[in-house]
Amino acid sequence: MAILNSIAKMKTEMTQWRKYLHTIPELGFKEFKTSEFICNKLDEWGISYEKNIAKTGIVAQITGNKGNSDNAIGLRADIDALPIQEKNSFEHKSTNEGVSHKCGHDGHTTLLLGAAKYLSENPDFNGKVNLIFQPAEEGGGGADVMIKEGLLEKYPMSKVFGMHNWPETPIGKFSICSGPIMAAVNTVQIKVKGKGGHAAMPHQAIDPIIVSSQIISALQTISSRTLDPLDNIVLSITQFHAGTTHNVIPDEVFLEGTLRTLNEKTKKIAIDRINEISSNIAKSFSATASVYIEKGYPYTHNSENETKIAADVAAKIVGEDNVIRNMKPVMGSEDFSFMLNKVPGSYICIGQGDSKHKIAVHNAEYDFNDEILPIGSSYWVELVKHLLK
Numbered sequence: 001m002a003i004l005n006s007i008a009k010m011k012t013e014m015t016q017w018r019k020y021l022h023t024i025p026e027l028g029f030k031e032f033k034t035s036e037f038i039c040n041k042l043d044e045w046g047i048s049y050e051k052n053i054a055k056t057g058i059v060a061q062i063t064g065n066k067g068n069s070d071n072a073i074g075l076r077a078d079i080d081a082l083p084i085q086e087k088n089s090f091e092h093k094s095t096n097e098g099v100s101h102k103c104g105h106d107g108h109t110t111l112l113l114g115a116a117k118y119l120s121e122n123p124d125f126n127g128k129v130n131l132i133f134q135p136a137e138e139g140g141g142g143a144d145v146m147i148k149e150g151l152l153e154k155y156p157m158s159k160v161f162g163m164h165n166w167p168e169t170p171i172g173k174f175s176i177c178s179g180p181i182m183a184a185v186n187t188v189q190i191k192v193k194g195k196g197g198h199a200a201m202p203h204q205a206i207d208p209i210i211v212s213s214q215i216i217s218a219l220q221t222i223s224s225r226t227l228d229p230l231d232n233i234v235l236s237i238t239q240f241h242a243g244t245t246h247n248v249i250p251d252e253v254f255l256e257g258t259l260r261t262l263n264e265k266t267k268k269i270a271i272d273r274i275n276e277i278s279s280n281i282a283k284s285f286s287a288t289a290s291v292y293i294e295k296g297y298p299y300t301h302n303s304e305n306e307t308k309i310a311a312d313v314a315a316k317i318v319g320e321d322n323v324i325r326n327m328k329p330v331m332g333s334e335d336f337s338f339m340l341n342k343v344p345g346s347y348i349c350i351g352q353g354d355s356k357h358k359i360a361v362h363n364a365e366y367d368f369n370d371e372i373l374p375i376g377s378s379y380w381v382e383l384v385k386h387l388l389k
């Protein structure tokens with residue numbers, strides 16, 4: 001493996017940062033201590049930065065000394081944690097009740113800090129690097145907020161890159177694909193209105209529970225009968241709220257779920273069908289159904305040229321055999337998509353799976369694998385050296 005020597009030497013130090021960050025997990029837009037830790041490190045290394053972008057976000061900038069090119073690229077790390085109670089009992093366990101780093105953003109922050117330290121000590125590149133420490137990936141859309149607060153006007157960049165640890169991929173490998181790598185997510189809410197009554201006299205009522213059950217079953221035909229079998233879609237109804245007791249038919253039912261798709265056409269067909277199925281089934285029972293679709297994160301779309309660059313750089317570190325260039329997209333979502341919608345770039349997955357780190361992200365027993373710190377930071381540094389020659 002072609003890890004840069006001075007980065008390999010930083011592994012112990014980086015592991016300490018990562019473990020410290022793991023002890024102080026904070027939710028989106030409340031990453032105060034995390035932000036302070038990042039700023040302290042940047043101060044220590046004499047790197048200039050702007051803080052309080054999207055409340056707790058930071059952009060640090062390092063200018064190379066190998067020329068006076070204005071070309072700039074962006075490297076992004078997410079810094080927030082999840083509302084999950086830590087189940088691990090190791091020394092660096094979360095000290096924040098009910099909150100923990102179960103997506104490895106403590107590791108992502110550390111990977112970018114490692115690259116920052118290296119690049120500030122070795123600025124032998126031509127151009128500028130914007131190091132984006134982004135809050136609130138887990139639901140708050142921090143990337144979108146940073147953009148709305150002027151990230152791309154204040155720090156113009158020709159390309160932007162993101163990275164996520166991947167427990168499913170073995171350590172020492174990277175995986176990536178061109179095109180959509182993660183899904184667009186929409187929340188689906190359906191309110192079914194019937195007519196309440198005595199449970200012993202159902203003929204005098206319009207039972208919204210029966211209607212809703214039929215709607216839920218029929219919605220599954222969108223993937224199995226409406227769409228092309230090769231289209232990718234997830235439609236899961238995950239909430240069903242109705243009723244108060246055993247002998248009353250309720251007036252209404254509230255359903256909620258998630259719709260995930262990898263392209264606009266599939267999404268449009270699915271939303272149209274959700275509306276048609278819900279209202280027509282309800283109508284056939286003299287009930288009504290109103291559908292509300294709430295827009296979530298868009299598709300995470302890796303542009304072709306930047307994906308090739310990212311994969312080539314990864315191959316330089318771990319070897320061509322260890323780069324999966326055509327990984328299957330996943331139906332999860334990612335707010336880095338907002339940045340990729342504005343600037344060409346690519347999002348890469350860094351393998352972290354070994355015997356102790358196979359647990360999936362968002363599981364209460366998950367932990368970031370510190371063995372990948374030198375690999376990930378080397379990737380960032382090599383990307384800068386490759387693009388800002």
Ligand SMILES: [Zn+2]
Pocket residue numbers: 102103138361362
């Ligand atoms: Zn996550």
Ligand SMILES: [Zn+2]
Pocket residue numbers: 103104105137164
């Ligand atoms: Zn994550």
